[in-house]
Amino acid sequence: MIAVKIGLCGLGTVGSGTFNVLKRNAAEINARAGADISVATVGARRDNPHCDLSGVQVTRDVFEVAADPHVDIVVELIGGTTTAKELVETAIKNGKHVVTANKALIAEFGNELAQLAEEHKVVVAYEAAVAGGIPIIRALSEGLAANKIEWLAGIINGTGNFILTEMRDKGREFEDVLQEAQALGYAEADPTFDVEGIDAAHKLVILASLAFGMPLKFDSIYTEGISKIETVDVAYAAELGYQIKHLGIARQSEVGAIELRVHPTLIPATRLIANVDGVSNAVVVKGDAVGATLYYGPGAGSEPTASAVISDIVSIAQMISLQAKAAQPLLGRAFDTLVDRSILDIEEIETAYYLRLLVDDKPGVLSQITQILSDSSISIEALIQKQPVDGQAQVPVILLTNKVFEKNMNRAITDIEALPMVSEKIIRIRVERLD
Amino acid sequence: MIAVKIGLCGLGTVGSGTFNVLKRNAAEINARAGADISVATVGARRDNPHCDLSGVQVTRDVFEVAADPHVDIVVELIGGTTTAKELVETAIKNGKHVVTANKALIAEFGNELAQLAEEHKVVVAYEAAVAGGIPIIRALSEGLAANKIEWLAGIINGTGNFILTEMRDKGREFEDVLQEAQALGYAEADPTFDVEGIDAAHKLVILASLAFGMPLKFDSIYTEGISKIETVDVAYAAELGYQIKHLGIARQSEVGAIELRVHPTLIPATRLIANVDGVSNAVVVKGDAVGATLYYGPGAGSEPTASAVISDIVSIAQMISLQAKAAQPLLGRAFDTLVDRSILDIEEIETAYYLRLLVDDKPGVLSQITQILSDSSISIEALIQKQPVDGQAQVPVILLTNKVFEKNMNRAITDIEALPMVSEKIIRIRVERLD
Numbered sequence: 001m002i003a004v005k006i007g008l009c010g011l012g013t014v015g016s017g018t019f020n021v022l023k024r025n026a027a028e029i030n031a032r033a034g035a036d037i038s039v040a041t042v043g044a045r046r047d048n049p050h051c052d053l054s055g056v057q058v059t060r061d062v063f064e065v066a067a068d069p070h071v072d073i074v075v076e077l078i079g080g081t082t083t084a085k086e087l088v089e090t091a092i093k094n095g096k097h098v099v100t101a102n103k104a105l106i107a108e109f110g111n112e113l114a115q116l117a118e119e120h121k122v123v124v125a126y127e128a129a130v131a132g133g134i135p136i137i138r139a140l141s142e143g144l145a146a147n148k149i150e151w152l153a154g155i156i157n158g159t160g161n162f163i164l165t166e167m168r169d170k171g172r173e174f175e176d177v178l179q180e181a182q183a184l185g186y187a188e189a190d191p192t193f194d195v196e197g198i199d200a201a202h203k204l205v206i207l208a209s210l211a212f213g214m215p216l217k218f219d220s221i222y223t224e225g226i227s228k229i230e231t232v233d234v235a236y237a238a239e240l241g242y243q244i245k246h247l248g249i250a251r252q253s254e255v256g257a258i259e260l261r262v263h264p265t266l267i268p269a270t271r272l273i274a275n276v277d278g279v280s281n282a283v284v285v286k287g288d289a290v291g292a293t294l295y296y297g298p299g300a301g302s303e304p305t306a307s308a309v310i311s312d313i314v315s316i317a318q319m320i321s322l323q324a325k326a327a328q329p330l331l332g333r334a335f336d337t338l339v340d341r342s343i344l345d346i347e348e349i350e351t352a353y354y355l356r357l358l359v360d361d362k363p364g365v366l367s368q369i370t371q372i373l374s375d376s377s378i379s380i381e382a383l384i385q386k387q388p389v390d391g392q393a394q395v396p397v398i399l400l401t402n403k404v405f406e407k408n409m410n411r412a413i414t415d416i417e418a419l420p421m422v423s424e425k426i427i428r429i430r431v432e433r434l435d
Numbered sequence: 436m437i438a439v440k441i442g443l444c445g446l447g448t449v450g451s452g453t454f455n456v457l458k459r460n461a462a463e464i465n466a467r468a469g470a471d472i473s474v475a476t477v478g479a480r481r482d483n484p485h486c487d488l489s490g491v492q493v494t495r496d497v498f499e500v501a502a503d504p505h506v507d508i509v510v511e512l513i514g515g516t517t518t519a520k521e522l523v524e525t526a527i528k529n530g531k532h533v534v535t536a537n538k539a540l541i542a543e544f545g546n547e548l549a550q551l552a553e554e555h556k557v558v559v560a561y562e563a564a565v566a567g568g569i570p571i572i573r574a575l576s577e578g579l580a581a582n583k584i585e586w587l588a589g590i591i592n593g594t595g596n597f598i599l600t601e602m603r604d605k606g607r608e609f610e611d612v613l614q615e616a617q618a619l620g621y622a623e624a625d626p627t628f629d630v631e632g633i634d635a636a637h638k639l640v641i642l643a644s645l646a647f648g649m650p651l652k653f654d655s656i657y658t659e660g661i662s663k664i665e666t667v668d669v670a671y672a673a674e675l676g677y678q679i680k681h682l683g684i685a686r687q688s689e690v691g692a693i694e695l696r697v698h699p700t701l702i703p704a705t706r707l708i709a710n711v712d713g714v715s716n717a718v719v720v721k722g723d724a725v726g727a728t729l730y731y732g733p734g735a736g737s738e739p740t741a742s743a744v745i746s747d748i749v750s751i752a753q754m755i756s757l758q759a760k761a762a763q764p765l766l767g768r769a770f771d772t773l774v775d776r777s778i779l780d781i782e783e784i785e786t787a788y789y790l791r792l793l794v795d796d797k798p799g800v801l802s803q804i805t806q807i808l809s810d811s812s813i814s815i816e817a818l819i820q821k822q823p824v825d826g827q828a829q830v831p832v833i834l835l836t837n838k839v840f841e842k843n844m845n846r847a848i849t850d851i852e853a854l855p856m857v858s859e860k861i862i863r864i865r866v867e868r869l870d
Contacts (some may be wrong), residue, residue, distance in 0.1 A: 021581055021724045031648060031768040032580045127578070133725035135578025143570025145467045146456055146745030213466055256767070272731060275710050289456045290568035290742035293732030296707060297725060307725035310581030322759035333466040 004317040007065035007096070009087060010077030011044035011051060014101050014128070017306030018075065019153035022313075029310060033317040040070050058146040066091040073316055085109055086416050092116050092124070098328070099312040101128035101305055106330075107202035110209070110216045114330035121326040123319065125312035129279040130203040131156055133304030134297040135311060140210045140285065141332035147287025149211035151251035153265075153434055156203045158279035158299040159187045159194035160226050163382045164264075165277040168234045168243070168278045174227060186279055197246065197262040204248030207283070208260055210332050212252055217260065220343035224263035233356060233427060236398045240382055242266040242354075243274040244429065258341045259349050263392060266400075266431040273434065284434060292434075335360040347407040352381070352387055352431035355399040355413075360421035362386045364399065369416055376412040378404045394423055400431065436471045439752040442500035442531070444522060445512030446479035446486060452741030453510065454486045457519025457748075464745060465497050468752040475505050497647070501526040508751055510744060511535040520544055527551050527559065532762070534747040535738055536563035541765075544635035545644070545651045549765035558754070558762040562745035565638040566591055566716040568739030569732040574721065575645045576767035579790060584646035586686035588700075588869055591638040593714035593734040594622045594629035595661050595681040599699075600712045603669045603678070609662060621714055631660035632681065642718070643695055645767050647687055648774055652695065655778035659698035668791060668862060671833045675817055677701040677789075678709040679864065693725030694784050695778045701789050701835075701866040708869065719869060727869075741859035765834040782842040787816070787866035790834040790848075796823045801832065804851055811838045811847040831856055835866065 008019060022029065022039060031034055032152050036409035038422055043062035047053060061067060065140045066074050066087055071215040074091035081104050088105065091098050092113070100106065106113070106126050117124045127137045131154065140149070155161050159181055166177040178195065181187035193199045195361050201223045209216045226246045244264055251259040267274050276282040281299030288345045319327070330340060369378065401409075412428050443454060457464065457474060465471055475764070482488060494500065501509050501522055509526035513519050516539050523540065535541065543547070552559045562572045566589065576583075590596050594616055601612040613630065616622035628634045636658045644651045659751050661681045669833035672679050679699055686694040701707050707729055711717040716734030721727045733739035737818050754762070766773060794800045805815065817835040836844075847859050 013831060017724070025581060025583055025724070029581060029585055030646065031772050032576065034764075034769065134668060134728055135574050138573060138578050139570050141467065142750060143573050143746050144742065145749040146742040148460055148463055213463065262630070272707065272710055275707055287742060288461070289738040291733050291736075291739055291744075293569055293730070295728070297728030301726075302725055303724040307579065307581040307722060310724075311578050314580040315577060318763065319757070319759070322754070322757075322761045322763070324754070324757035324759045326757045328753065328757070329469075332467065337466050422653060 001030065001034065002321045004037045004320055005040035005070050005072050006037065006313060007041045007043065007071035007074045008039050008064050008070055008077070009043040009075060010079065011042060011048040012077065013302045014305045014309065015077040016048045016050045017302035018077065018309045021303055021306045021310060029314060030318045033321065034316045035317040035321045037317050039315060041065050041068050045196050045204055056428055062087050063090060065093070066096065071096055073097045073099060074314060075313065076102060078310070080104050081108060083309065088113060088124070089116060092120050092122055095120055095122060098124045099309055099316070100124070100126050101309055102131040102329040103199070103202040103206065105127065107205045107216055107218045110206070110330060114335045117327065118335055120210055121327050123316050124330045125316060127312045128308035130206050131283055131297040132182045132297065132301065133307045134283070134295045134310065135206070136283050136295050137210065139295055140207060144285060144287050144290060147289045149153040149252065150286045150288060151249065152207055152211055152283060152285045153247050153249045153432065154204070154207065154283035155245055155273065155276050156248050156283065156299065157194055157200040157246060158281055159191070161276065162186050162279045164226060164234065164244055164246060165194070166230070167231050168238065171231055171235070173231050174229060189285045195227050197223040200246065200248045200262045204260065204262055208250035210259065212258055212341060213252060213333055213410045214258070214341045215338050217343055218261060222261040222346040226264050229264050230427070233429065236356065236384065237266050237276055237354065238269070239384065240400060241269050242431070245267050245274065249432065253344065256341065257344045259344050260348065261346060264429050266429055271434055281362045347410065348405065350403050350405050352403050353401045353409055354431055355401065356427040357397045357416065357422055358394045358424045359424070360399055361393060361395045362421060368419060371402065372412055372415045376408045378402065378409065378412055411429055436465065436469065437756045439470045439472045439755055440475035440505050440507050441472065441510045441748060442476045442503055442506035443474050443512070444478040444497040444500050444510060444649060445514070446477060446483040447512065448737045449740045449744065450512040450604055450792055451483045451485045452737035453512065453744045455744060456738055457742045464749060468749045468756065470756040471751040472748060472752050476500050476503050479518065491556040497522050500783050501529055501531065506531055508532045508534060508748055510748065511537060512744070516543055523548060523559070524551060524629050527557055530557060532558045532751045534744055534751070534830050535558050536561065536744055537638040537767070538564040538634070538641065542640045542651055544655045544763060545641070551769045552762070552765050556762050558632065558751050559765045560706055560751060562747045563740045563743035565641050566718055567732065567734040567736065569716060569718070569730045569734070569745065571642070571718050571730050572645065574730055575642060578708055579710055579720060579725060582590045582724045583689065585609065585721045585723060586684065587646055587718060588644055588682050588684045588867065589639070589642065589718035590680055590708065590711050590716055591683050591718065591734065592629055592635040592681060593716055594626070596711070597621055597714045598630070599661060599669065599681060602666050603673065606666055606670070608666050609664060624648065630662050632658040635681065635683045635697045639685055639695065643685035643693065646685060647693055647776060648768055649693070649776045652778055655695060657696040661699050664699050665862070668864065671795050671819065672701050672789065673704070674819065675835060676704050677866070678704050680709065682867070684867065691776065692779050693778050696781060701863050701864055702869055706869050714833065721828045753832065782845065783837050783840065785840050786840050788836045789864040789866055790836065791862040792832045792834055792851065792857055793829045793859045795858070796828060796830045797856060800856045803854060807847055807850045808836065811843045813837065813844065813847055
């Protein structure tokens with residue numbers, strides 16, 4: 001069997017998992033790869049007590065790994081987009097294949113890395129960058145290769161899904177669950193990346209590029225987090241037969257423009273993805289030939305992410321052992337065949353809406369509101385009006401609307417909020433049927 | 436771009452879907468493959484009015500396709516295991532790569548085909564043979580390549596799942612739903628393959644080989660259908676918080692022996708796979724590194740199956756365009772590295788049980804039954820005793836037991852059925868927690 005040498009950069013959560021799983025499952029991994037895979041050198045700022053590095057060359061300088069003539073594949077698990085970018089570029093220029101779990105690096109700099117990798121005829125693989133252990137990159141670029149992808153929608157941030165699940169199951173408030181998530185290690189001390197949707201945006205941009213054959217367009221994505229979701233809305237959604245999930249959605253419109261958006265979304269509780277709870281991830285992909293398929297699993301964690309990293313190592317090792325003369329391109333097709341697509345402004349997107357209003361408990365209020373909606377061609381699919389809570393002069397009204405262009409909804413909401421009997425800002429959450 | 440020529444054998448449901456999707460999505464498919472894929476020749480007993488064959492060479496003799504020097508990939512979609520086997524063997528011997536959707540062919544003759552393919556350095560790919568459009572073969576052999584697979588469990592027959600879903604949702608009886616399934620085209624005129632689990636057994640054997648790195652062992656699988664499932668048991672299961680699904684289960688025991696079984700199974704209603712309804716398929720795979728992942732989608736149908744067939748064509752075309760010098764082996768690793776594993780006899784398998792007994796409505800009955808169970812070290816996890824229906828002297832008793840070796844359960848059931856106050860054969864269904 002051909003020997004394939006790994007240079008492992010980073011020995012944190014994912015790096016140590018990768019090192020240990022490679023060692024523990026070496027027999028299976030080598031049999032599947034048709035190659036003898038071993039870690040030749042590790043580059044890390046410090047050792048990790050969970051990893052037995054005896055017999056492995058260790059350096060504190062990751063650039064030594066990228067320069068090591070014995071290394072076939074550089075595995076970048078140091079994170080960030082400064083040193084990591086330089087490291088990956090150096091490795092590529094040195095003719096090394098690269099495996100990375102770095103979603104930010106691929107989402108923000110994947111276009112230039114794709115071209116550099118093609119120039120040097122090496123593979124840059126990143127299965128672990130999206131949805132942790134779920135082999136979704138492979139599914140999109142290979143398993144569904146026959147399809148025009150119509151849309152995809154994913155729960156691609158486990159922290160957010162954990163928080164929303166707890167809010168629903170236990171009626172807890174966002175801030176309260178966030179603190180628990182931080183204590184459990186699910187959320188960072190600065191939770192912005194997770195709860196404001198930036199992490200999900202990085203992942204969605206990558207999925208959309210693979211699905212629609214376009215360059216990565218991280219700057220064009222619309223991103224809205226879950227930090228403003230209130231427990232009462234989670235409960236009303238359930239009453240209406242819906243779940244609130246933080247989804248990344250990419251869709252191809254009839255005319256070829258692309259929707260690219262991350263936001264809280266009501267989805268029917270009967271959908272399989274609505275039943276994906278806790279820190280798990282899941283992605284639904286709708287192809288024109290296959291229909292809807294769903295991929296579910298752990299979206300993070302040491303060994304689940306290592307599983308994805310190693311799947312890329314195995315694929316590259318197979319390619320080496322098959323003596324392939326060229327390399328699969330980073331975005332699934334040659335960079336110069338990617339087609340730039342216009343991304344729809346959020347105002348031009350059409351969705352149904354969940355609205356919650358606090359209105360005076362007086363006759364005629366509802367008719368004025370429904371009149372404004374009707375004037376904007378917005379029809380009401382469901383309505384709940386609650387009894388006033390003792391001592392309060394206002395009552396909550398919950399509406400589900402039909403599909404409407406966001407700009408029309410914005411106008412209607414401005415008009416309704418201007419009514420004297422509407423006392424607070426209207427809560428609004430987009431609704432997707434995913435059928 | 437390199438031209439890759441397809442010889443398409445069979446123009447039935449899947450063949451026509453493959454032909455049409457290849458044509459409709461040619462631009463996407465070629466970009467992803469990095470090759471110019473076209474159907475050079477079609478071998479079919481008759482034309483198909485859904486396919487425009489103009490410009491395509493057509494023959495009534497599929498062996499002409501396998502001999503055509505212009506053909507790179509022979510796509511076998513004629514079904515059966517006689518002509519199909521001969522066709523695939525001929526194609527391999529002629530140095531053609533093969534793509535097939537034929538689960539029976541792979542399950543029953545895959546071992547010899549694997550060796551023949553290695554000898555001739557060609558690929559035999561069969562993503563479409565298991566779970567239709569779901570890319571589960573790829574997930575197992577590539578996406579999860581880092582893992583020791585602990586177990587997998589799948590709803591891999593859509594007809595059976597449709598029948599069980601209707602029985603649950605509408606309280607209909609098996610025979611009644613089966614007739615509807617036949618009218619809808621979900622079930623064959625002779626439904627044996629679907630409802631008695633043979634189709635699922637073919638698929639499970641393939642998944643187990645890939646998961647555990649062993650030769651295909653179709654003769655060793657335990658198979659039990661759903662034709663004896665009664666609607667009342669579906670309802671009692673729901674009352675206990677379970678769903679009855681027809682599962683294919685493969686599991687690696689601690690000592691390395693393999694469980695390989697297809698049978699109706701109670702699973703907790705909270706599991707994601709318990710919510711997979713209708714004709715859909717889903718497979719859960721538990722790996723030691725990644726944990727549990729799930730793959731869901733359409734398990735049959737013209738274009739969903741074509742989607743899987745074409746994914747294999749694309750992979751082979753990529754390999755051709757990368758000028759690979761060797762071929763991926765049929766069972767994911769070189770045939771001589773597969774390890775034969777002993778398959779546990781069903782009597783040696785340990786599961787929990789659902790039991791339904793019809794007993795005389797008299798004092799002391801339950802104590803005698805529980806005594807027999809207790810003597811066999813079987814403890815009761817849940818029990819429902821129903822009131823007697825008017826005019827009947829017997830009452831149903833439903834039990835959920837702990838995990839027990841099947842041979843012990845058999846003995847206990849024989850003893851209980853011998854009691855004079857137990858009037859009918861005991862209904863028993865295995866229970867799996869899938870956690």
